[in-house]
Amino acid sequence: MKGNNLLYVTWGEVIIENGIFKNQVVEQLKLIKNERKDLEVFLLSGVPLGNRKFMKHPFLFLEELKKIKAACAEHGIHFFYRLLFVPSPWFYTPADKINIYDRSQLSFIKRFIQKNNIGLVHCRSYTPTRLMQKLREKDMSARFKLIFDTRGNFPEEGLLKKHLNEQDYAFWKDKEKELFRASDAVVNVSDTFTDYVNVITGNPEVHTIYTSTNLVIFHKLTDAERNQLRTALNVSQEDKVLTYLGEISDTGWHQKKNLFNLYKAFKAAFGNTKLLLITSNTKEELMQSFTGAGFDGNELIVVKGRTQQEVNNYLNVADYASLPFKKITNELDKILGYTMIASKTGEYLATGLPVIVNNKIGAASKLVTETQTGITYEMDDEASVIPYLKACEANKAPVTERCIQTAKRFDAKTNAEKYVGIYDKLLHT
Secondary structure (H helix, E strand, O other): OOOOEEEEEEEOOOOOOOHHHHHHHHHHHHHHHHHOOOOOEEEEEEEEEEOHHHHHOHHHHHHHHHHHHHHHHOOOEEEEEEEEEEEHHHHHOOHHHHHHHHOOHHHHHHHHHHHOOEEEEEEEOHHHHHHHHHHHHHOOOOOOEEEEEOOOOHHHHHHHOOOOOHHHHHHHHHHHHHHHHHOOEEEEOOHHHHHHHHHHOOOOOEEEOOOOEOOOOOOOOOHHHHHHHHHHOOOOOOOEEEEEEOOOEOOOOOEHHHHHHHHHHHHHHHOOEEEEEEOOOOHHHHHHHHHHOOOOHHHEEEEOOOOHHHHHHHHHHOOEEEEOOOOOOOHHHHHHHHHOOOOHHHHHHHOOOOEEEEOOOHHHHHHHHHHOOEEEEOOOOHHHHHHHHHHHHHOHHHHHHHHHHHHHHHEHHHHHHHHHHHHHHHHOO
């Protein structure tokens, strides 16, 4: 008999010191539980031990897992984890490793679902969805409903990161079609990813739910509060501040060179400027790259946002936000960029910041263009933003208001209501 409890699954992700797991999974589940108090919510994470964090500090790693469990329990969420004796890159599960990867996992998951009366399984990304669908195929008594929450172009990411080879990629593209078809509902974080899914499958239950931003925490501060924060960071009233939130590197999704090129155009538009980086990157590393690009080191501010409240405060120091992305060099980059929206987009907008976005970030640039909440540009033509920045600044108040209104599309509470709507439909059919 089918149960009526919810199981949310992450499998193969390193969830320790992972802001996305904390904000997009745990915090979202808290709101879902608050929205439907009678729903029993279970969170199950398969955690690979073959990762640098565990290897470096194993006891601290396990202690952090206990803290996640305690934090979930405070909100009535039952958190369980299973340690996986595999390397972290196996999250992408090459085709020839699948049987090894699955060994003992399916029987454990089956027992977990039966013991906890699970009727609905919500899977984050492709790997747990594949596991759950495999269980349903192998065992006819596994009657739970399945939600495939895609999050991103998994096969392309695996190939680009060299965790998959061409044969593995072909395997996962076939598996992708199967998972889209067999899942009871498919959820995507951007309109462009939903367009992508609808080309591949005829599944009628395909939904778009943007990444989640807690609008109770992320909001525009008063002018007095903002001025106090700017003074503390040695930002004058005349300074215009461009910000970037998140990891920035020479080779990742968002690259330093591209951000600095954008900042050069930003400086040309306004003269007195600063670049505020809210990141886990070290100040020494960033300062070396920044001054090496020809900028005055006094213009760079590097801070760590340890809590969402701190991040909100730092974002309020800025005048504009950026999504610089990376240089598109192949078809994989193009596909990934087309469907990307970036979770930081909602946080930028909620604090009233117009977003300057690389036009290869398809979902974000489409949103910014449609809602008139920022500027899109083409890489290597960053100077094109200069007149648009000046025009935006001359008409800032209505732009800021549009940003705040558009941020409601990312509202974590509204997203909780949307998820619960899908849960109710599936649990009662």
